[in-house]
Amino acid sequence: MGELHHIAFEDEADNIKEKVECYWTKRADSFFELRHDEIESNKAARWAGEIEKLLPQGKSLKILDVGCGAGFFEIILGRMGHQVTGIDLTEEMITKANEMIRIYGLDSTHATAVVGDAESLDFEDETFDVVITRNLTWTLPHPIEAYGEWNRVLKKGGILINFDAEYAKGAHNLKSPENLAHSKISDSMKDECHNIYHMLTISTLDRPQWDKEVLLRKGYENVAVDIGFGSRIFVEHDEFYIPDKMFCITGRKA
Numbered sequence: 001m002g003e004l005h006h007i008a009f010e011d012e013a014d015n016i017k018e019k020v021e022c023y024w025t026k027r028a029d030s031f032f033e034l035r036h037d038e039i040e041s042n043k044a045a046r047w048a049g050e051i052e053k054l055l056p057q058g059k060s061l062k063i064l065d066v067g068c069g070a071g072f073f074e075i076i077l078g079r080m081g082h083q084v085t086g087i088d089l090t091e092e093m094i095t096k097a098n099e100m101i102r103i104y105g106l107d108s109t110h111a112t113a114v115v116g117d118a119e120s121l122d123f124e125d126e127t128f129d130v131v132i133t134r135n136l137t138w139t140l141p142h143p144i145e146a147y148g149e150w151n152r153v154l155k156k157g158g159i160l161i162n163f164d165a166e167y168a169k170g171a172h173n174l175k176s177p178e179n180l181a182h183s184k185i186s187d188s189m190k191d192e193c194h195n196i197y198h199m200l201t202i203s204t205l206d207r208p209q210w211d212k213e214v215l216l217r218k219g220y221e222n223v224a225v226d227i228g229f230g231s232r233i234f235v236e237h238d239e240f241y242i243p244d245k246m247f248c249i250t251g252r253k254a
Contacts, residue, residue: 009142009201016141016199017117021090023192028070028092030184035070036100038240046233048076051132054161054250061129064153066118066146067136071097071111075104077132078111085128087116119146126155134163135246137211143202147211147218154253160220162211163229165244168203178243208249220251 024031038044055061061082065073068086074097077084086097097113116122118133119142131150140146150160197203208225215223230246 009144016196017089019192019196019199020139023189023196024069024088024090025092026189027185028090028096031093032070032096032100034240035072036103038072039075039100039104041238041240043233043240044076047072048080050229050232050248051076051161052080054159054248055130056159062127063130063132064121064123064128064150066116066121066131066133066150067139068097068113069093069134071100071113073132073134074101074111074113075106078106079104081110082130083109084111086111086113087118087121088113089115089117091115119149121149121153123153125152126158127153128158129155130159130161132161132163135165135167137162137164138167138202139196139200140202141200143211144214144218147214147220151218151220151253156253158253160215160249160251160253162249163246164207164211164249165230165242165246166203166207167244168197168200169244178237178241208247211249215249215251219254221254223249223251225249 063073063077063082063084065077065084065086068074068088070093071086074084074086078101086094088094088097094113094115101111101113118136119140131154133150137143137146147160154160208227212223212225226248227245229248233246234241
């Protein structure tokens with residue numbers, strides 16, 4: 001990989017975030033239903049088990065869920081006794097996340113969600129024990145800044161857990177019969193998602209190796225990549241299945 005500053009993230013179109021927010025606003029209702037069904041499925045216990053192995057043990061943790069969407073991690077982690085704050089750029093997603101929190105009876109000491117920008121967090125330094133994120137990084141115009149911000153708000157020794165995939169490189173999979181998680185989405189929405197992929201520089205990079213390099217440069221240590229993560233969660237070819245292979249990358253704030 002070349003020097004980080006040679007990657008032209010600064011040349012990203014100014015309206016990318018607006019396009020991403022618009023897309024997810026339109027997806028909010030169906031996405032809420034999908035995540036609610038996932039919480040009710042056997043996937044929830046698998047997610048909880050995988051995450052628990054990565055968390056510091058023996059105490060309630062203060063966790064930031066970046067790009068929280070419809071509140072999946074708020075429920076999974078809140079049930080485990082942690083204090084979870086979710087942020088998302090899309091106001092409609094935050095409405096859905098807080099609805100999910102209410103449905104599952106979690107109070108504000110265990111879970112809450114607010115509008116926020118993953119690349120510019122409105123939190124003090126060293127606020128959280130854990131930063132967690134799922135399927136967010138591929139949408140970011142400035143992921144290097146995001147990784148720096150996530151490091152900033154972690155306490156010393158805090159853990160970053162990032163679940164993502166190279167979705168743009170499998171963009172043809174959006175309309176594949178195997179892509180069951182997107183089977184109920186219109187072709188026009190799939191085309192909109194495909195166009196976002198190709199507006200983003202991160203879509204051209206070799207991940208998660210690129211992410212690992214960034215984390216090391218941003219002051220994380222014990223950086224580890226698990227490329228088999230997704231295959232342990234999405235075993236069945238059911239309504240949650242996507243052909244793109246999800247990876248997990250973790251790091252600890254030095």
